[in-house]
Structure formats: structure tokens, C-alpha cells
Amino acid sequence: MGERLYLHRHSLVHSLPSHLKIIAAIAFILIVVSTPITQWGAFIAYFLWLLMVVFIAKIPFPLLFKRALIEIPFIFFAILMPFFGTGEKIQVGPFDLYREGLIAGSGIVAKGTLGVMTAIILSTSTTAREILRGLERLRLPVLMVQIASFMLRYVNVVNDEMERMKVARESRGFEATGVKHWKVLATAAGALFIRSYERGERVHLSMLSRGYEGVLPHEEQIEHKATVWLKAMMYPIVAATIFIAQLLIGKM
């Protein structure tokens, strides 16, 4: 866990500094979100551009689509929206759908998918550690970066611990099958919490022993050339161009 999202490749996208990639991803998402869904042509253009970036990043398309499935629980209600609502109805294939619901629903699905896929490009082309460094360079409060960084370090340790507790339970004939076992699981979760808390104290102790005074080491700022900036910002720049184009077309 932790680094399993990262896919090691040598590509332009992989080589860009992480903080620029984070800015680019957020800018892209903001542009997509501010586009009205009725401009569906723009969304097709965004999607094609996104696929091109995926191609440049050497991320296999099946991987992209597989990982994008994570959004399904989130867009579940968006998919239901056209079926429940009020107002004008339209016929789509065998279904009798509400117009308002259909527009709102497809807007959430389209924007959500583009956002999730952007996040996938970022997480697949950047190690978790690099993303944290990027956030640090973007002046995210040090405390938040530290918390995330500890989480990244200890998620495996806690996961292993949980796994060992599970094996120990099962070795004594326990199998969680229903509500009546929740009490056992809750107790185990409690024990895991206490153990993690105690580990936190021991880690802090070991940090104090090595002279910790509230600041974790961080690297010095590196200046990037304008060309690197430009390359990273191509992602939102192209999206912005599509956005302006749809505005102009809309005016005509």
C-alpha cells in the first residue's frame, strides 16, 4: 500500500516536478467544472485531450479505466437522477427520462470522470512521496504534510498488524459472517487503535532522542525554468483553450 498506485515509466509527465503537476491538475479540474454541461462538444474535446496526456504519460488505457471504476459509488446517485424528478420528459431509447435530471446527472458523471481521471494521471505518474514534497513546495501547512507523511509510512505497518490480528482470530476458529460478530470486530478495531496510539508515542520518543524540535527536514526550493512550467501547464492551457472556444461558439 502507499506506493501501489505509482507506475514506473520514463515519460515527460513522470519527469515533471510534482508541485507543477498538482497545480496543473487542479487548474484543469477547475476549468472543467466551470464549463456548462450543455456544451457537450467541449467535454468530448476535454476527454480526447485527457486521453492524449494519458498516452504521453505511457499509462496503459485498461489501467486508467480500471482505476476510474473507483468513482462508481460516488456517481451512483447521478445515474439515478434522470429517473426521479419533475418536469419535462424525453424519450431516450427504451427509457422515459426527466430532462432536468438527465442534464444534471450527465454533468456530474462527465465532470466527475474527468476529475477522477486527472487524479489517476497524477497518482500513476508521481510517487506518493513526491506528491507530498509537491504539497510542501506549494506551502501546504507543514503539519498537514507531516501527518500525511506519517500516514504513508505507517499505513503498511498498521495494515500488517491488522492482518496478524485477523489471522490470530481465525486461527482460533473465528469467522466474521454477520451482525453478531460486530462486537468482536469492534473490540479488535479498538485494540488496533490503542496499539497505533502507543506506537505513535514510541515514534515520538525516538524522534525526541534524535533531537527533534518540531521541524522535519525539508529540502531547499529549486527554481524551475520557464519551459518546464510551460510543459506542465500545457494540460490546463489546452483545456482553457477549449473552454474559450466553447464560449465563442456559444456566442455565435
Next chain:
Amino acid sequence: MNTPSLEIKELAFAYPDGNQALFGVNLSIQKGERVALLGPNGAGKTTLVMHMNGIHPTSHGSIHVAGQLVNSKNKESIKEIRSKVGIVFQDPDDQLFMPTVAEDVAFGPYNMGLRADELNAVVNEALELVGMLEFRDRPPHHLSFGQRRRVAVATVLAMKPEILVLDEPSSNLDPASRRELADILRSLDITIVMVTHDLPYAHEICARSVILNGGIIVADGPTHSILTNTALLAANRLELPVGFVI
């Protein structure tokens, strides 16, 4: 006579709940000595170690590290003490908390004020001493337990301590890792205090042993004569493995 690396006088300590752990400990360790601190569970070994670098404030008695008084109220001096007393904790996962091995080894010297090339050189040197240089950019959870313990030793060595304190260094190690760690520890030119129940390991590494039980030092002498005194060991809940002959 030279200044001892560690000089503990009449150290006593009670936890806030009233449970007294130490009842007047006296211990003097010379520079370059390797001493095993033996004792059963609950003898006060860890409590004693926590005093050595001022994590527990000294409430009664005194501790000097290389002649300098451990005073947890004096922030500047405690910082210096913590760079002189390097503690390797029992669970390497408690000690290795940075995303990569190199960053973790750099943590201590960074806090001591080292930067850039100088910092890098110290990190490489420490990793070299424990034979883990090639793993410097790996995340700690990708290493084996034995490797993680060696990195934990490096994180402390990078601070160039006066004393290396190891808490149960042989626990959970397979025989080969155990021997490799012993070789590394013997190769270091440094004062070592090793807290352990592993009597053969103490015999292998330390010429001198100290038994702590019930919060006082009950025996202090050459490891060989302590480990051959069966009555003394039995009285302190210590036992050599069956079949082990010194």
C-alpha cells in the same frame, strides 16, 4: 583517569502513579567499553535508558555523559546530550518513520544543524558502517526486519554519539542477521550499552555485564564470571539457553 562516557550516581525514579522503578543506581562506564545491561522484565532497564538522554527527567541522583550533566530543564544542553547518547529502540518501525532510509538517517544530523553535502556525507558514512548503503533510497517497509534494525543503528551512528544504547538488539532476528549485527557492533569504535535478556549475545559482544533487578544494580563484573554464576543468574530470573556452555 579519563572522563567516563557514562557516570550514573544514586539515580532513583518513581513514575507519577507512585510506582518506583529505580532505587539508587550507580554505574560508571569508561570510553570504548561494551557493557551488557541484563535483567528480567520489569527490572527498570528501559526506565534507566530513558534517563540517559533526559527523556525522563532526573528527579534524584545525577547522570553525566562524557562529563556533561544530563539536565532535562536546560534545553541547549539536552540537545547536546541527545546527540551524545544514541538510543536504538527495540522495534525498528518505531525508529524509522521517514519515507526513505537516507532521509531517516539524515533526521538526527539535520536536527543537529548539518545541511547539504556535509549531511549527505554523514548519511553515507553511517549507512556504510552497517552495510546498508545500497538501500539508501528505499522505503523502510521494503526492507527485511534485520535490515531495518541495521538502518536503525545507522540512524543513531549518523549523530556520532559518545554512547550507543541498544534495546534488545537481537530480538526477532534470524541467526544470520543476529551474527551480522554482532559483527557490526564489534567493529564500531564506540562505547556500547546493550540492554538484553539474550545472555549468549551479551557474552559474544560485551566484556562486562551489569545486572539490574528491582531498580538497583545487583551485579557488575566480567560477563564470563557473571554468566558462570548460576546462583546469581537464577536469583535474577536469568537463564542461559539449555545446552549452552561458556
